[in-house]
Amino acid sequence: MSDFVRRTTRLERPIGSRLGRLDIELTERCDNDCIHCCINLPAGDREARARELTTAQVEGILDQAAELGCLQVRYTGGEPLLRPDFEELYLHARRLGIKVLIFTNARRITPELADLLARVPPLVTAEVTVYGMHAESYEAVSRVPGSYSQFRRGVDLLLDRGVPFVVKGALLPANRGEVEEFEAWAATIPWMDKPPSYAMTFDLRNRRDDERKNELIRSLRLPPDEAVAMLTRRPEEYRREMTEFAGRFMGPQGDVLFACGAGHGVSVDAYGRAQPCMGVRAPELTVDLIRACAAGGADGGGATLAAALEAFAALRELRATNPEYLRRCARCFLKGLCEQCPAKSWAEHGRLDTPVEYLCAVAHAQARWLGWLGADEYAWEVVDWRARVT
Amino acid sequence: MTSEVTLQTVCVPSEDVVAREIEGEIIIVPLVAGIGDADDELYTLNETGKAIWDRLDGQRSLAAVAAEVAGEFDAPPAAIEADVLGFAAEMAQRGILTAGA
Structure with a gap:
């Protein structure tokens, strides 16, 4: 290969791409x-x-x-x-x-x-x-x-x-x-x-x-x-993968609801509604790409993809208010290992910030197997979590 | 194909690839099979490669392209001619460029 050309296979998010x-x-x-x-x-x-x-x-x-x-x-x-x-x-x-x-x-x-x-x-x-x-x-x-x-x-x-x-x-x-x-x-x-x-x-x-x-x-x-x-x-x-993962991604994330990649891409449902990810279908968080809507239209129609991206970027500012979420999920170091997210919360409970008990139980079972938690401990009660996952 | 590329050759991007410019970067995306060595290969060009690519319009000869690029980069024409020939030959061999008369 000459000095002028670079082969690559991983360009999903190229330099400068606005839509990853x-x-x-x-x-x-x-x-x-x-x-x-x-x-x-x-x-x-x-x-x-x-x-x-x-x-x-x-x-x-x-x-x-x-x-x-x-x-x-x-x-x-x-x-x-x-x-x-x-x-x-x-x-x-x-x-x-x-x-x-x-x-x-x-x-x-x-x-x-x-x-x-x-x-x-x-x-x-x-x-x-x-x-x-x-x-x-x-x-x-x-x-x-x-x-x-x-x-x-x-x-x-x-x-x-x-x-x-x-x-x-x-x-x-x-x-x-x-x-x-x-x-x-x-x-x-x-x-x-x-x-x-x-x-x-x-x-x-x-x-x-x-x-x-x-x-x-x-x-x-x-x-x-x-x-x-x-x-x-x-x-x-x-064990090796989880230990590596823990060092990079785990830790309490406070009341921030969208700590994932939401807002960096767009998912479009079958009817033209843009969503921050494929799982988030709460109507108040979606943007209609086909019919006129508040997010600004293109050619008299729905919002543009660019407008949807802007709207989704604002999701990173959303905060949980559910006291149960704040007591548990916001303080839980298994965030990352646990699949709890606004999309799953909405599918289970119709709101974005309610703990999903099944996912919580699966994450805790994994953590206990890994030796990060004792049999009767809950992850949101653990203060010295960094020492446990290394 | 490589041996056919000379300074008199006129090249144009092949219809078998899609060249995209994203924030100043040229990214060449194969459209048909057989362009790259792997199934999912893309190509990006550095600054010099982009300067050459931007001039491969099916009108200019590679000699003309080299002269323009040498002017742009204030580089010795002979060195740039060799670079342009090497670039074009490689890209033509991969099917990314179509080399005409």
Whole structure:
């Protein structure tokens, strides 16, 4: 390579880029009906489909993103491949010089799409979620007969065309006995450079739209001690990673609500509402990119992506007021290890600053396994936490 | 392709890449497979590379490009010509530039 050119693979946040991350949820509809899903609507939901962003609207958002220096978009859902215009949207992003991360169940990977992804590569490794290693287990989760064979066919097409992808699991009762089989298969995928990750502390319905489904999701969550057993299957590796992580990211964060990356990127839902992240759907925190709104419009329509970014940057100033949060979460050194965040709080409780007991229990179980906490201690009571995590 | 690039060659960015300028930086994003050595490779240019790239418009010869760049950087023309040739040859070999007559 000459002195004039530098090769790089990590430019999601290039120098000067104003928009470091863009996620677009192309649809909430999915061809699976997974028992644990926090967002999916039926594939044939006409009302949802009618409300979805049009092709031109998605392309307009991508155009704005390119102007803001965005180098990567994540297409997710629902199942993004349900969109009949997926290829068009994919190519639009790629022709703008934007890399495309695809989250999919792979069921709708056709030979034609696999050929396209081979010819015009997404430049980011796609991510395929796996719900089981056999039709019985997979379809006990997806609740769609025939979905397993379609998933396998899709994955085989990606392999055959050399389209890079990794797999990740959703750990559920029907497939918990298949972990070793799943990991052995995953290790044969050329782009898997580490064991697959798992979802196991499932989010409640992001839109707080289905309490019956929430009851089901709660029942599917791995109990905290079993979650720890799963996380610590490679104990030395886990301990090393957590110790390193603790030194960099852990510690009480006071009453600051958004201590994460919110405000550095934009997530756009299927209907054109910009959110600080894919999980934050509290209406008061979202910005409508399509219809006129207070954040300032573009061409008489909704707000611009730039306006949404500005609005989200202000979230860093938001403070918790819930006394229970202030007593516990604000003083808890497990912040970072714990998945508690405004999005999860809102999904569980309808407000941004309420402790999520399940997540608290999982974090405490991890900390006890690591020896950072005694059996009867709570992390918010510990003063000398730095000494414990080193 | 490399051997075809001379100072008389006229080059233009290939349609197989997308060149983006973000806050003054040129970032070259492959559009089709086979440009980079890895699946997810992008390219950035340094100041001199950008000065060369900005002049590869399908009109100027590499000799003309070199003369302009030498003027801009107040550098010996012969050295700049060698740099421009090396740059263009490498980029053409990777399919990032199309080398014409």
